Amino acid sequence: MAASFDPVREDLFTFGLWTVGNPGRDPFGDAVRPVQDPNHLVRKLAEIGAYGVNLHDNDLVPFGASASEQARIVGEFKKTLADTGMKVPMATTNLFTHPVFKDGAFTSNDPKVRAFALQKTMRAMDLGAELGAKIFVFWGGREGCEADACRDPRTAWQRMRESMDFLCGYAKDQDYGMRFALEAKPNEPRGDLYLPTTGHMLHFISTLEHHEMVGVNPEVAHEVMAGLSFAHNVAQAMACDKLFHIDLNGQKIGRYDQDLRFGSEDQKGAFLLVRLLEGTLGGKRYEGPRHFDAHAYRSEDEAGVWEFAKGCMRTYKILHARAKAFDQDAEVRQLIAEQKDAALDPLLAGGFSRQKADALKAASIDVDAAAKRGLGYERLDQLLVEHLLGVRS
Ligand code: DIG
Ligand code: MN
Ligand code: MN
Numbered sequence: 539m540a541a542s543f544d545p546v547r548e549d550l551f552t553f554g555l556w557t558v559g560n561p562g563r564d565p566f567g568d569a570v571r572p573v574q575d576p577n578h579l580v581r582k583l584a585e586i587g588a589y590g591v592n593l594h595d596n597d598l599v600p601f602g603a604s605a606s607e608q609a610r611i612v613g614e615f616k617k618t619l620a621d622t623g624m625k626v627p628m629a630t631t632n633l634f635t636h637p638v639f640k641d642g643a644f645t646s647n648d649p650k651v652r653a654f655a656l657q658k659t660m661r662a663m664d665l666g667a668e669l670g671a672k673i674f675v676f677w678g679g680r681e682g683c684e685a686d687a688c689r690d691p692r693t694a695w696q697r698m699r700e701s702m703d704f705l706c707g708y709a710k711d712q713d714y715g716m717r718f719a720l721e722a723k724p725n726e727p728r729g730d731l732y733l734p735t736t737g738h739m740l741h742f743i744s745t746l747e748h749h750e751m752v753g754v755n756p757e758v759a760h761e762v763m764a765g766l767s768f769a770h771n772v773a774q775a776m777a778c779d780k781l782f783h784i785d786l787n788g789q790k791i792g793r794y795d796q797d798l799r800f801g802s803e804d805q806k807g808a809f810l811l812v813r814l815l816e817g818t819l820g821g822k823r824y825e826g827p828r829h830f831d832a833h834a835y836r837s838e839d840e841a842g843v844w845e846f847a848k849g850c851m852r853t854y855k856i857l858h859a860r861a862k863a864f865d866q867d868a869e870v871r872q873l874i875a876e877q878k879d880a881a882l883d884p885l886l887a888g889g890f891s892r893q894k895a896d897a898l899k900a901a902s903i904d905v906d907a908a909a910k911r912g913l914g915y916e917r918l919d920q921l922l923v924e925h926l927l928g929v930r931s
Contacts, residue, residue: 545587629666682728753782
Protein backbone atom coordinates (compact mmCIF):
# COMPACT_ATOMS: atom_id res chain seq x y z
CA MET A 539 0.00 0.00 0.00
CA ALA A 540 1.43 3.42 -0.99
CA ALA A 541 2.47 5.50 2.01
CA SER A 542 0.04 8.26 2.88
CA PHE A 543 1.51 11.72 3.04
CA ASP A 544 -1.72 13.22 4.33
CA PRO A 545 -1.06 15.22 7.52
CA VAL A 546 -2.57 14.08 10.81
CA ARG A 547 -2.75 15.93 14.13
CA GLU A 548 0.07 13.75 15.51
CA ASP A 549 2.45 15.34 12.99
CA LEU A 550 2.19 18.56 15.06
CA PHE A 551 2.10 20.77 11.96
CA THR A 552 1.32 24.39 12.81
CA PHE A 553 0.95 27.64 10.87
CA GLY A 554 0.98 31.26 12.03
CA LEU A 555 -2.20 33.25 11.41
CA TRP A 556 0.06 35.68 9.56
CA THR A 557 1.21 32.96 7.13
CA VAL A 558 -1.97 31.58 5.58
CA GLY A 559 -3.54 34.97 6.23
CA ASN A 560 -0.83 36.84 4.34
CA PRO A 561 -2.64 39.16 1.87
CA GLY A 562 0.33 39.20 -0.50
CA ARG A 563 1.51 42.78 -0.03
CA ASP A 564 5.18 43.41 -0.79
CA PRO A 565 7.44 46.49 -0.90
CA PHE A 566 6.54 46.97 -4.56
CA GLY A 567 2.86 46.05 -4.62
CA ASP A 568 -0.45 46.16 -2.81
CA ALA A 569 -2.29 43.21 -1.29
CA VAL A 570 -3.58 40.69 -3.83
CA ARG A 571 -5.83 38.78 -1.42
CA PRO A 572 -8.45 39.90 1.07
CA VAL A 573 -7.59 39.98 4.78
CA GLN A 574 -9.13 36.80 6.24
CA ASP A 575 -11.02 36.35 9.50
CA PRO A 576 -8.77 34.43 11.95
CA ASN A 577 -11.62 32.04 12.76
CA HIS A 578 -11.97 31.12 9.09
CA LEU A 579 -8.22 30.45 8.90
CA VAL A 580 -8.37 28.16 11.94
CA ARG A 581 -11.29 26.19 10.49
CA LYS A 582 -9.50 25.76 7.14
CA LEU A 583 -6.24 24.71 8.83
CA ALA A 584 -8.14 22.12 10.85
CA GLU A 585 -9.75 20.89 7.63
CA ILE A 586 -6.38 20.25 5.92
CA GLY A 587 -4.91 18.38 8.89
CA ALA A 588 -2.91 20.95 10.83
CA TYR A 589 -2.47 20.50 14.59
CA GLY A 590 -2.34 24.11 15.63
CA VAL A 591 -2.10 27.80 14.91
CA ASN A 592 0.31 30.46 16.22
CA LEU A 593 -0.17 34.19 16.47
CA HIS A 594 1.25 37.61 17.18
CA ASP A 595 -0.99 39.61 19.48
CA ASN A 596 -2.16 41.88 16.65
CA ASP A 597 -2.89 38.98 14.27
CA LEU A 598 -5.96 38.43 16.42
CA VAL A 599 -6.54 41.64 18.40
CA PRO A 600 -6.12 44.87 16.40
CA PHE A 601 -3.57 47.36 17.77
CA GLY A 602 -5.32 49.71 20.19
CA ALA A 603 -8.50 47.57 20.55
CA SER A 604 -10.53 48.26 23.70
CA ALA A 605 -10.67 45.70 26.52
CA SER A 606 -14.27 44.83 25.63
CA GLU A 607 -13.38 44.44 21.92
CA GLN A 608 -10.46 42.18 22.87
CA ALA A 609 -12.73 40.09 25.12
CA ARG A 610 -15.24 39.63 22.29
CA ILE A 611 -12.58 38.68 19.72
CA VAL A 612 -10.75 36.29 22.05
CA GLY A 613 -13.99 34.70 23.20
CA GLU A 614 -15.03 33.95 19.62
CA PHE A 615 -11.52 32.64 18.81
CA LYS A 616 -11.51 30.32 21.83
CA LYS A 617 -14.87 28.91 20.71
CA THR A 618 -13.44 28.22 17.24
CA LEU A 619 -10.44 26.47 18.82
CA ALA A 620 -12.80 24.34 20.93
CA ASP A 621 -15.03 23.54 17.95
CA THR A 622 -12.07 22.48 15.77
CA GLY A 623 -9.78 20.99 18.41
CA MET A 624 -6.96 23.19 17.15
CA LYS A 625 -4.22 24.14 19.63
CA VAL A 626 -2.16 27.32 20.09
CA PRO A 627 1.34 26.00 20.92
CA MET A 628 3.15 29.31 20.38
CA ALA A 629 2.41 33.00 20.73
CA THR A 630 4.50 36.08 20.09
CA THR A 631 4.33 39.87 20.00
CA ASN A 632 4.34 42.16 17.01
CA LEU A 633 7.12 44.57 17.91
CA PHE A 634 7.85 45.55 14.33
CA THR A 635 4.81 46.87 12.43
CA HIS A 636 3.80 50.00 14.37
CA PRO A 637 5.97 53.09 13.59
CA VAL A 638 6.74 53.48 17.29
CA PHE A 639 9.20 50.58 16.85
CA LYS A 640 11.00 52.18 13.91
CA ASP A 641 14.27 52.30 15.89
CA GLY A 642 13.75 49.06 17.76
CA ALA A 643 11.61 47.89 20.64
CA PHE A 644 13.69 46.52 23.53
CA THR A 645 16.86 48.16 22.10
CA SER A 646 15.32 51.54 21.26
CA ASN A 647 17.20 54.62 22.49
CA ASP A 648 13.87 55.99 23.80
CA PRO A 649 12.95 54.64 27.27
CA LYS A 650 9.27 55.28 26.48
CA VAL A 651 9.51 52.87 23.53
CA ARG A 652 11.37 50.28 25.62
CA ALA A 653 8.68 50.57 28.33
CA PHE A 654 5.90 50.25 25.76
CA ALA A 655 7.60 47.16 24.27
CA LEU A 656 7.63 45.51 27.71
CA GLN A 657 4.01 46.50 28.33
CA LYS A 658 2.88 45.18 24.92
CA THR A 659 4.82 41.94 25.37
CA MET A 660 3.44 41.24 28.85
CA ARG A 661 -0.09 41.73 27.48
CA ALA A 662 0.76 39.42 24.55
CA MET A 663 2.05 36.84 27.02
CA ASP A 664 -1.24 37.14 28.95
CA LEU A 665 -3.13 36.50 25.69
CA GLY A 666 -0.86 33.59 24.75
CA ALA A 667 -1.31 32.02 28.17
CA GLU A 668 -5.09 32.45 27.91
CA LEU A 669 -4.99 30.51 24.60
CA GLY A 670 -2.77 27.76 26.06
CA ALA A 671 0.58 28.70 24.50
CA LYS A 672 3.59 27.28 26.32
CA ILE A 673 6.18 28.65 23.88
CA PHE A 674 6.70 32.39 23.47
CA VAL A 675 8.78 33.49 20.51
CA PHE A 676 10.84 36.67 20.29
CA TRP A 677 11.89 37.79 16.82
CA GLY A 678 13.68 41.12 17.03
CA GLY A 679 12.63 42.39 13.61
CA ARG A 680 13.44 45.99 14.45
CA GLU A 681 16.27 45.32 16.91
CA GLY A 682 19.04 46.60 14.72
CA CYS A 683 20.29 49.67 12.92
CA GLU A 684 21.20 51.42 9.70
CA ALA A 685 23.24 54.32 11.13
CA ASP A 686 25.37 52.12 13.37
CA ALA A 687 26.72 55.11 15.28
CA CYS A 688 23.24 55.51 16.85
CA ARG A 689 24.17 53.42 19.91
CA ASP A 690 27.00 51.35 21.29
CA PRO A 691 26.13 47.79 20.18
CA ARG A 692 26.97 46.64 23.70
CA THR A 693 24.18 48.86 24.96
CA ALA A 694 21.77 47.14 22.56
CA TRP A 695 22.70 43.70 23.90
CA GLN A 696 22.49 44.94 27.49
CA ARG A 697 18.96 46.25 26.82
CA MET A 698 18.01 42.91 25.21
CA ARG A 699 19.37 41.05 28.24
CA GLU A 700 17.51 43.30 30.68
CA SER A 701 14.27 42.88 28.70
CA MET A 702 14.58 39.09 28.49
CA ASP A 703 15.42 38.81 32.20
CA PHE A 704 12.46 41.04 33.10
CA LEU A 705 10.01 39.10 30.89
CA CYS A 706 11.28 35.74 32.16
CA GLY A 707 10.58 37.14 35.63
CA TYR A 708 7.07 38.08 34.53
CA ALA A 709 6.36 34.61 33.08
CA LYS A 710 7.58 32.99 36.30
CA ASP A 711 5.68 35.43 38.51
CA GLN A 712 2.48 34.67 36.55
CA ASP A 713 3.31 30.97 36.68
CA TYR A 714 2.60 30.66 32.94
CA GLY A 715 4.86 27.63 32.51
CA MET A 716 6.16 29.27 29.34
CA ARG A 717 9.50 28.78 27.66
CA PHE A 718 10.97 31.52 25.47
CA ALA A 719 12.29 30.79 21.97
CA LEU A 720 14.54 33.45 20.42
CA GLU A 721 14.56 33.82 16.65
CA ALA A 722 17.62 35.15 14.83
CA LYS A 723 17.83 36.95 11.50
CA PRO A 724 20.88 38.70 9.96
CA ASN A 725 19.09 41.70 8.42
CA GLU A 726 15.73 42.97 7.09
CA PRO A 727 13.80 45.01 7.90
CA ARG A 728 16.76 46.78 9.58
CA GLY A 729 20.08 47.17 7.82
CA ASP A 730 21.78 44.92 10.39
CA LEU A 731 19.99 43.06 13.17
CA TYR A 732 21.55 42.44 16.56
CA LEU A 733 21.84 38.71 17.35
CA PRO A 734 21.91 37.73 13.63
CA THR A 735 22.22 33.92 13.77
CA THR A 736 21.16 31.02 15.99
CA GLY A 737 24.76 30.67 17.13
CA HIS A 738 24.73 34.27 18.44
CA MET A 739 21.43 33.50 20.19
CA LEU A 740 22.83 30.40 21.90
CA HIS A 741 25.64 32.46 23.39
CA PHE A 742 23.27 35.30 24.32
CA ILE A 743 21.01 32.84 26.16
CA SER A 744 23.98 31.72 28.29
CA THR A 745 24.27 35.29 29.63
CA LEU A 746 20.64 35.47 30.85
CA GLU A 747 19.47 35.23 34.47
CA HIS A 748 16.83 32.59 33.64
CA HIS A 749 18.74 30.87 30.81
CA GLU A 750 17.14 27.52 31.63
CA MET A 751 13.76 28.70 30.29
CA VAL A 752 15.14 30.27 27.12
CA GLY A 753 15.91 28.43 23.87
CA VAL A 754 15.91 29.16 20.16
CA ASN A 755 13.44 29.27 17.27
CA PRO A 756 15.69 28.92 14.19
CA GLU A 757 14.17 29.74 10.80
CA VAL A 758 15.36 28.15 7.56
CA ALA A 759 15.26 31.37 5.54
CA HIS A 760 17.12 33.43 8.12
CA GLU A 761 20.16 31.13 8.43
CA VAL A 762 20.25 30.61 4.64
CA MET A 763 20.25 34.41 4.22
CA ALA A 764 23.42 34.38 6.34
CA GLY A 765 24.89 31.71 4.03
CA LEU A 766 24.91 29.07 6.78
CA SER A 767 23.91 25.39 6.96
CA PHE A 768 20.50 25.39 8.61
CA ALA A 769 20.77 21.72 9.62
CA HIS A 770 24.09 22.38 11.39
CA ASN A 771 22.59 25.27 13.36
CA VAL A 772 19.58 23.17 14.34
CA ALA A 773 21.88 20.28 15.30
CA GLN A 774 23.86 22.55 17.63
CA ALA A 775 20.64 23.76 19.28
CA MET A 776 19.43 20.14 19.67
CA ALA A 777 22.79 19.07 21.11
CA CYS A 778 22.39 21.58 23.96
CA ASP A 779 18.63 20.95 24.40
CA LYS A 780 17.76 24.47 23.24
CA LEU A 781 15.61 23.71 20.17
CA PHE A 782 12.36 24.91 21.72
CA HIS A 783 10.60 25.71 18.41
CA ILE A 784 11.39 25.88 14.70
CA ASP A 785 10.28 27.98 11.71
CA LEU A 786 10.19 25.90 8.54
CA ASN A 787 10.14 27.43 5.06
CA GLY A 788 12.13 27.66 1.83
CA GLN A 789 14.71 30.22 0.68
CA LYS A 790 17.02 30.88 -2.25
CA ILE A 791 20.49 31.91 -1.07
CA GLY A 792 21.44 35.54 -1.58
CA ARG A 793 17.84 36.80 -1.63
CA TYR A 794 15.72 38.88 0.77
CA ASP A 795 13.68 36.82 3.28
CA GLN A 796 11.38 34.86 0.96
CA ASP A 797 9.56 32.61 3.45
CA LEU A 798 8.71 30.19 0.63
CA ARG A 799 6.78 26.92 0.85
CA PHE A 800 8.78 24.34 2.84
CA GLY A 801 11.00 22.21 0.58
CA SER A 802 10.28 24.31 -2.50
CA GLU A 803 13.90 25.35 -2.96
CA ASP A 804 16.87 23.46 -1.45
CA GLN A 805 15.49 19.90 -1.37
CA LYS A 806 18.75 18.35 -0.16
CA GLY A 807 18.93 20.86 2.70
CA ALA A 808 15.30 20.17 3.59
CA PHE A 809 15.94 16.40 3.42
CA LEU A 810 18.93 16.64 5.79
CA LEU A 811 16.91 18.84 8.15
CA VAL A 812 13.94 16.46 8.32
CA ARG A 813 16.38 13.53 8.76
CA LEU A 814 17.78 15.36 11.80
CA LEU A 815 14.43 16.44 13.28
CA GLU A 816 12.88 12.98 12.87
CA GLY A 817 15.99 11.17 14.15
CA THR A 818 16.14 8.65 11.29
CA LEU A 819 19.97 8.69 11.52
CA GLY A 820 19.75 7.87 15.23
CA GLY A 821 19.85 10.24 18.18
CA LYS A 822 17.00 12.11 19.83
CA ARG A 823 14.24 13.45 17.55
CA TYR A 824 12.73 16.92 17.95
CA GLU A 825 9.44 16.67 19.83
CA GLY A 826 8.04 20.20 19.32
CA PRO A 827 5.66 21.72 16.77
CA ARG A 828 6.64 21.65 13.09
CA HIS A 829 5.78 25.31 12.39
CA PHE A 830 5.64 26.66 8.84
CA ASP A 831 6.53 30.33 8.98
CA ALA A 832 5.96 30.79 5.25
CA HIS A 833 3.44 32.24 2.83
CA ALA A 834 2.06 31.56 -0.62
CA TYR A 835 3.37 33.25 -3.76
CA ARG A 836 1.81 36.65 -4.44
CA SER A 837 0.40 35.08 -7.62
CA GLU A 838 -2.07 32.97 -5.60
CA ASP A 839 -5.75 33.34 -4.72
CA GLU A 840 -7.18 31.75 -1.56
CA ALA A 841 -7.30 28.31 -3.19
CA GLY A 842 -3.60 28.70 -3.94
CA VAL A 843 -2.92 29.56 -0.32
CA TRP A 844 -4.37 26.23 0.82
CA GLU A 845 -2.37 24.41 -1.86
CA PHE A 846 0.68 26.16 -0.38
CA ALA A 847 -0.20 24.99 3.15
CA LYS A 848 -0.90 21.41 2.04
CA GLY A 849 2.36 21.42 0.08
CA CYS A 850 4.38 22.39 3.16
CA MET A 851 3.02 19.46 5.16
CA ARG A 852 3.06 16.92 2.31
CA THR A 853 6.67 17.68 1.38
CA TYR A 854 7.72 17.35 5.02
CA LYS A 855 6.13 13.89 5.20
CA ILE A 856 7.61 12.79 1.85
CA LEU A 857 11.06 13.85 3.02
CA HIS A 858 10.54 11.99 6.30
CA ALA A 859 9.73 8.81 4.37
CA ARG A 860 12.78 9.30 2.12
CA ALA A 861 15.05 9.90 5.12
CA LYS A 862 13.75 6.75 6.82
CA ALA A 863 14.49 4.70 3.67
CA PHE A 864 17.93 6.30 3.30
CA ASP A 865 18.98 5.48 6.86
CA GLN A 866 17.65 1.93 6.53
CA ASP A 867 19.59 1.38 3.29
CA ALA A 868 22.28 -1.25 4.04
CA GLU A 869 24.81 0.38 1.72
CA VAL A 870 24.31 3.76 3.40
CA ARG A 871 24.66 2.25 6.86
CA GLN A 872 27.87 0.54 5.80
CA LEU A 873 29.30 3.78 4.35
CA ILE A 874 28.59 5.83 7.49
CA ALA A 875 29.24 3.11 10.06
CA GLU A 876 31.37 4.44 12.91
CA GLN A 877 34.99 3.32 12.57
CA LYS A 878 36.40 1.51 15.61
CA ASP A 879 39.98 1.26 16.90
CA ALA A 880 40.35 -1.03 19.94
CA ALA A 881 43.65 0.58 20.99
CA LEU A 882 42.78 4.25 20.47
CA ASP A 883 39.04 4.42 21.29
CA PRO A 884 39.55 4.18 25.06
CA LEU A 885 42.03 7.05 24.87
CA LEU A 886 39.59 9.25 22.95
CA ALA A 887 36.64 8.83 25.31
CA GLY A 888 36.00 10.00 28.84
CA GLY A 889 38.13 13.11 29.01
CA PHE A 890 41.67 13.89 30.07
CA SER A 891 44.05 11.85 32.17
CA ARG A 892 47.83 11.93 32.46
CA GLN A 893 47.90 8.27 31.40
CA LYS A 894 45.84 8.95 28.28
CA ALA A 895 48.05 11.89 27.37
CA ASP A 896 51.19 9.78 27.70
CA ALA A 897 49.63 6.91 25.75
CA LEU A 898 48.43 9.23 22.92
CA LYS A 899 51.85 10.87 22.70
CA ALA A 900 53.47 7.43 22.52
CA ALA A 901 50.89 5.90 20.11
CA SER A 902 52.18 4.69 16.75
CA ILE A 903 49.67 5.98 14.15
CA ASP A 904 50.03 5.14 10.43
CA VAL A 905 49.32 8.66 9.14
CA ASP A 906 50.09 7.80 5.47
CA ALA A 907 47.58 4.93 5.48
CA ALA A 908 44.91 7.19 7.04
CA ALA A 909 45.66 9.89 4.48
CA LYS A 910 45.34 7.47 1.56
CA ARG A 911 42.04 5.88 2.58
CA GLY A 912 39.07 6.75 0.31
CA LEU A 913 35.91 7.64 2.25
CA GLY A 914 33.21 6.68 -0.27
CA TYR A 915 31.36 9.98 0.11
CA GLU A 916 30.74 10.29 -3.63
CA ARG A 917 28.80 7.00 -3.50
CA LEU A 918 27.10 8.12 -0.26
CA ASP A 919 25.91 11.41 -1.72
CA GLN A 920 24.82 9.68 -4.95
CA LEU A 921 22.70 7.34 -2.79
CA LEU A 922 21.19 10.37 -1.06
CA VAL A 923 20.33 11.92 -4.42
CA GLU A 924 18.79 8.66 -5.68
CA HIS A 925 16.68 8.28 -2.53
CA LEU A 926 15.64 11.90 -2.83
CA LEU A 927 14.70 11.46 -6.51
CA GLY A 928 12.74 8.33 -5.67
CA VAL A 929 14.72 5.89 -7.82
CA ARG A 930 15.99 3.96 -4.78
CA SER A 931 13.90 2.89 -1.85
C1 DIG B 1 9.45 36.22 11.09
O1 DIG B 1 10.28 35.18 10.67
C2 DIG B 1 9.04 36.02 12.52
C3 DIG B 1 7.69 36.59 12.78
O2 DIG B 1 6.84 36.12 11.78
C4 DIG B 1 7.32 35.98 14.08
O3 DIG B 1 7.58 36.90 15.09
C5 DIG B 1 8.24 34.80 14.25
C6 DIG B 1 7.46 33.62 14.72
O4 DIG B 1 7.63 32.50 13.97
N1 DIG B 1 8.89 34.66 12.95
MN1 MN C 1 11.43 34.81 7.53
MN1 MN D 1 10.03 33.22 11.57
